[in-house]
Amino acid sequence: MSHEKITCLFCQSKNDKTLKNCANCGMALAENHPEGKARWSFFQKAFWGIVIFCLVMMYYLPR
């Protein structure tokens, strides 16, 4: 946990994970927003649901 780094989306510099803003350009670092994280996990679930659905359909539908 202590040595994880976040790459700034704007200037590509490495920042400590404890920082809220980039040390180089001052822009907000994306991974520090819990709301965004919850939203991302929702999209991940939806994405995997679609992937699994497609795989099932590939096996069940005759070509």
Ligand SMILES: [Zn+2]
């Ligand atoms: Zn930056």
